[in-house]
Amino acid sequence: MTARLAVWRTPKLYIGGQFVRSESGQTVAVATAEGILHACRGSRKDLRDATEHARAAQPKWAARAALNRGQILYRLGEMLEGRGAGEAADRAVHHAGWADKVTALLSTLNPVSATYVNYTMIRPVGVIAAVVDPATGMLGMVEALAAATVMGNSVLLLVAAESVDDATTLAECIATSDWPAGVVQIVTGTLSELVGHVNGLDDIDTLLRVGTPLDAEVALAAEQAGARTIRRLVDLPNPSIPATPEQLGRLAEAKTVWMSAYEPQGGAASY
Amino acid sequence: MTPPHELRLSGALDLAPAPERTPVHIPPRLGHFIDGAFVDGSDTFDTINPATGDVLAKVCAAGAEEVDAAVRAADRAFREVWGPMDGAARGKVLYRIARRMQERSRELAVLESMDNGKPIRESRDVDVPLAANHFFYYAGWADKLSYAVPGRTVRPLGVAAQVIPWNFPLLMMAWKLAPALAMGNTVVIKPAETTPLTARLLCEVFQEVGLPPGVVNVVNGAGATGGHLVGHPIPRKVAFTGSTGVGKRILASTAGSGKKVTLELGGKGANIVFADAALDQAVEGTINGIFFNQGHVCCAGSRLLLEESVAADFLGRLQRRMSTLRVGDPLDKNTDVGAINSERQLKVIQHYVDVGRNEGATVWQGSATALPKRGLFHLPTLLLDVDSTCTVAREEIFGPVLSVLTFRTPDEAIKKANDTEYGLSCGVWTEKTSKLFEVSHALNCGVVWANGYNLFDPASPFGGVRHSGFGREGGLAGLAPYLEVT
Structure with a gap:
């Protein structure tokens, strides 16, 4: 009797809610315990497509009830648990709980000297490109994804080829936990190359670094390139600890509204 | 809609100079x-x-x-x-x-x-x-x-x-x-x-x-x-x-x-006026939004978005109000609009007015006073018939120049207001509360004034x-x- 042969997974990118191969047709070979895997080598065009999907999905994602976003993140935790990724599942559940609470911590009611109700609330920054240190494993990926999306952003996860197995598992969990297409993209390849591609895109609002994913030269080039589009830079250097509300706040913008409370005052305020 | 017995304001408001005379010491x-x-x-x-x-x-x-x-x-x-x-x-x-x-x-x-x-x-x-x-x-x-x-x-x-x-x-x-x-x-x-x-x-x-x-x-x-x-x-x-x-x-x-x-x-703030706004207050807010500090304001309301049904009425009121603005000596207590800070900035402003005209805008200028013979001054200026693709609707002018656009629905107003690389500030004018909140919250910028403009307070976070x-x-x-x- 022949021993059963395993059914191997084909690693793919996850873009716009679809499992797709890189349009480049190229792969990066990775040696694993089970043998060689060929991770898709994400190209500039893959990332441009991913950004378009992310941009289109973001406003609807942010407009969903915070409770609903929390439930979807919780559902991701359930799926991760089923794949034996307990630590990552715990992280998804942790951030799920922030969805309808972090706003209360980061918003203010500002006592201004005028007849207005003045409040500052938080708004997503928009589209986040998160580059994940492979040393941080599945936990680093889930931390990046959860921190970005719990604040109402959409995200491009840039994942090193060596993490392709975890990335595939994560994409499968995302695909089966009610995420609207386009909120999360997962693109594998060589991190320095992927970041180089992202530097050329105009529509990325924030570069999020999880762990220490880039060598000094690439990190410097990314920072310099980000100036072209006033791209924000946020670091989560130690994803073994969940992002604090203060850190989550860096993945959001403060928006202040002067809401008229009495008869309109025209332009003449009581300075 | 000009009222039948409109006062002719231009030139009718000659006031005696009221200079501020507090002495100051300036080291040479x-x-x-x-x-x-x-x-x-x-x-x-x-x-x-x-x-x-x-x-x-x-x-x-x-x-x-x-x-x-x-x-x-x-x-x-x-x-x-x-x-x-x-x-x-x-x-x-x-x-x-x-x-x-x-x-x-x-x-x-x-x-x-x-x-x-x-x-x-x-x-x-x-x-x-x-x-x-x-x-x-x-x-x-x-x-x-x-x-x-x-x-x-x-x-x-x-x-x-x-x-x-x-x-x-x-x-x-x-x-x-x-x-x-x-x-x-x-x-x-x-x-x-x-x-x-x-x-x-x-x-x-x-x-x-x-x-x-x-x-x-x-x-x-x-x-x-x-x-x-x-x-x-x-x-x-x-x-x-x-x-x-x-x-x-x-x-x-x-x-x-x-x-x-x-x-x-920088910024290219949209000031959105709905048909159900308190129009005279909105006129004041529009004036304050663009002519405050000669328009040298990063958060200036430099794009006026008017609901089409009231555009003609509103522009009439706005132009009448502009005709009362006193441009002149900054140290005169009656002055509304002072001097442009530098020759360089004055040239930038004049350049943008030319660009606006060349791209099809109608230029309208008004003030209660003639421009002083010396110094750097620019008349309060409207650029009418502007659309979202015009340079003067996209680039920051940083002067007393207001680009006027129109819209028909709240959705169109939001889209046009957000159609900019900038995101510093916007104004919204309507007496309908639900619309005021909906539009204020949909604008992609750091500060929104709902029935107001250019209000600042140390307790109120500002930024883009x-x-x-x-x-x-x-x-x-x-x-x-x-x-x-x-």
Whole structure:
């Protein structure tokens, strides 16, 4: 009797809610315990497509009830648990709980000297490109994804080829936990190359670094390139600890509204 | 719809001059303020009164050595005096500054109007009181830092390098200094090269109230001086207010330095007027939105979005109101619109009006007075029949020029308002509450005025998104840029 042969997974990118191969047709070979895997080598065009999907999905994602976003993140935790990724599942559940609470911590009611109700609330920054240190494993990926999306952003996860197995598992969990297409993209390849591609895109609002994913030269080039589009830079250097509300706040913008409370005052305020 | 018995306002409002006469002292030569002392420098240039063209003073431009001396003084003051000082004591020094600014407010206002060109009515009633209030507000935070970020430990960063623009010289200085100092940082600040005078007087205030030497250092000069300051290795914080172009250069130059950067850059604010707005109040708000400070306001409401059904009516009211604006001597208490700060900026504004005309806009200008024969002035200007693709609807003009567009539905208004690379501010005018909230919350920008425009308060965070920069000034959110959180 022949021993059963395993059914191997084909690693793919996850873009716009679809499992797709890189349009480049190229792969990066990775040696694993089970043998060689060929991770898709994400190209500039893959990332441009991913950004378009992310941009289109973001406003609807942010407009969903915070409770609903929390439930979807919780559902991701359930799926991760089923794949034996307990630590990552715990992280998804942790951030799920922030969805309808972090706003209360980061918003203010500002006592201004005028007849207005003045409040500052938080708004997503928009589209986040998160580059994940492979040393941080599945936990680093889930931390990046959860921190970005719990604040109402959409995200491009840039994942090193060596993490392709975890990335595939994560994409499968995302695909089966009610995420609207386009909120999360997962693109594998060589991190320095992927970041180089992202530097050329105009529509990325924030570069999020999880762990220490880039060598000094690439990190410097990314920072310099980000100036072209006033791209924000946020670091989560130690994803073994969940992002604090203060850190989550860096993945959001403060928006202040002067809401008229009495008869309109025209332009003449009581300075 | 012109009322049948319209008063002919143009030329009918000749008023006797009402000049502000408070005497001010302007030293003939301005150096720098380093380690608590006024020091002379070299490489002088002139700062002029834009309303007359007269030279007000010679100003020295700081080179790398002077900037280095200022930064080292700040670093020493941070480590030895200001950083270790008890928060309550720091607060009391800031309260003294606020009080002394109030006491010397008229001097500050006159200097500001002479150097910048803004009407005395604004410098006296807006800039100076707000600047003093900013110190008063942040003074109160100095002994409460442990409550700023619940559950975390916060520390000052160290030396902050700050570069500010010429449109609100004193107010921007207060916005930059007050939160930095309250949290125990020390500062080297560079005022704009065309408006150094009120910074000089504020340094006198610092001496009077006993601010320890080195806590605030002022270096004068233009872009090169700013480059030395921003590029100096010691500062751990860079704060800049100014153009998006310079902001990008600063961001690129600080890459890899680990410096915490905040940028408050340009804008192309939309002021949206719905048919169900209180139209006369909206006219006032529109006037205030674009002609306040000659339109030299990063958050100016420089795009007027009118609901089509009231566009003609509203424009009639707006044009009548513009015909009452008095353009002229900034030191005259009746002046509504003062002088353009520099020849260069006046040329920029004139260039954009030409571009608007060439791209199909109709140019309409109005005022109650003829333009003065001397000095740098520009008539309040409407660019009519503009659409979203026009240059004058996309680029910041930074002058008294309002581009007028129309819309039919709230969705279209939101789309047009958000159709910009910038994201600093917007205004919304309607008496319908649900629409006011819906539109205010849908606008992609850092500040929204619902039935108002150009309102500022120290308790209210201000700042932009996208190409308008990042970081907030004012309120609790204004603490974060000057703190290290662990």
